[in-house]
Amino acid sequence: MLYRVIDAVELPALVSAFMESYEVVAPVKRGGSHVFEVIQSPDDMDLSYATTIASPKKYFLPPVETLMTFDAQDNGVTDYAAEITPRVVFGAHACDINALNRLDLVFRDGRYPDPYYVARRAATLVVGVSCMPADTCFCHLWDGDEARFGYDLFLHAIGDKYLVSIASVEAANILEAACNPRVATDADRIEFRHATRRRQAAFNPDIPDIQDVAMLMDAFHSDPFWEELGGRCLACTACSAVCPTCFCFDIQDALDPDGSTGRRERVWDACTSPQFAEVAGGHNFRADGRGRVRHRMYHKLNGFLANHDRMLCVGCGRCVKACKADINPIRVLEFFEGKGADDAQ
Template identity: 80%
Template sequence: MLYRVIDATELPSLVRAFMDSYEVVAPVKQGRGYVFDAIESPDEIALDYDTTIVSPKKYFLPPKETLFEFDATVNEVTDFAVEITPRVIFGAHACDINAINRLDLVFKDGKYPDPYYTARREATLIVGISCMPSEHCFCDLWGSDEARFGYDLFLQDIGGKYLVSISSVEAANILEAACDPRVATDEDRIEFRHATRKRQESFNREVPDIQEVAMLMDAFHKDPYWEELGGRCLACTACSAVCPTCFCFDIRDTLDANGKTGKRERTWDACTAPQFALVAGGHNFRENGRNRVRHRMYHKLNGFLANHDRMLCVGCGRCVKACKANINPIEVLKFFERKGAEDGE
């Protein structure tokens, strides 16, 4: 990994340099929150955001996309030509970069790569930026508060300057042309350690740091707690809508008005939706809130880990804010903490 330092005043020049060849997507203020959106000027970027309403996932896995078109009269299928936009996601936090890395495991690096996702991923550069945690963040518990790979540049604010971690030649060339990067000094490294320590000390310590979460998910799989948690679930699917790692989808064939031509579309889906596990014949494998909520938490905190050696949850805290029934991984951790206290009595 190559490290360089640039002045904070050079950041607009770096953004403009990216804009010469790419669509630049960055966090911008929208209402009372922040969203990732295409920008027309570096002045629009809000790098001091806490978190965005939804993650950059939508630029790799759109909420709705056409897979192919068909004509029933001649029984022909036409591959849909996806228009790929060269893009830079500027200002992604470490948790969101780690979330994209997890999506890569499913859609890009698996046995059967998804061509739509892969094409967008390979046409995208990612510029990460350091952040300070909000009260809802618990990415430190899952080791997602630092991004060790999955980005092209990562900017660590060290007070009027940025320590830049460089991991791609393409981004390095743009950085070199737009800024005046210099070798980090001992003072810069000291500032980096101070900034890192300050971030680590700012996490909400009321969130329990529970060890062996995956094992506990198995141990308490039949606990009445899931009945209580599932009974509160409104099945609104807000948790999945804002989650940076949820990747479930549905496939739908949509006919045109003539009833002869149409298209096959992929749309986001959610395992907390009542119809998600409904199959032909009317049987529903997860017909109640208890089973649906438990399944979602199990996949986040155990199932994905078993297959990919890492939690699917990255601790971004979006679901904590989105769920009106207070159903989220933090509540599950608190449940495990209570169980531990009961066992110790």
């Protein structure tokens, strides 16, 4: 990895340089929250955010996406060629970059790569930025607080400067042209270490650090806890809407008004939806909230780990804020902590 240092005052110039050739998506303040949006000026961007409402996932896996068009009269099918926009996602936190790396495992690096996702991923540069955790963040528990790959540049704030991790030639050339990058000094490296320690110390100590979560999910698979947790679920699917790693989708055919032509669409879906596990004939494999909530948590904390050697949850804490019924991985960790206390007694 190549490291350079730039002054914080050079940041607008870097963003402007990207905007010459790319559509730039960055965190923008909206009311009391932040969202990722296309910006028209570096002044639109606000990097002083804890967590955005939703992740930049939608720029790689859109909520609704046309896969093909069809004509029912002549039984013709035409592959849909979406226009891929060269884009920069600027200001992503480490948790969102790690979430994108997990989506890569499913849609890019698997046995059957998804051409729509792969095209958007290849056309997008990712510029990460360091952050300080909110009370609901627990990315440090599951190795999501540090992005080791999956980005082109990563900006580590060190006072009035940034220590820049450079991971691609394309981004390095733009950085070189827009800024005055220089080799890090010993003082820069010391300040980076101090900043890292401050971030580590800022995580909420009340969130339990539980080991062997995947094994505990198996051990307490039938515990009444899931009945209580699932019974609170409103099936609103807000958790999956804001989650940076949820990737379930439905395939729907949408007819045009003439009734003879239409398009096949991929639409975001959620395993907490009551109809998600319903099959032909009306049988529902997860008809109650207990089964749906347990399944979602199991996939996040056990199932994905078994297949890909990492949790599907990156600890961003968005679902903690989004769920009005207080259902989230932190409650699962607290349950496991309580079970340990019970055993100790």
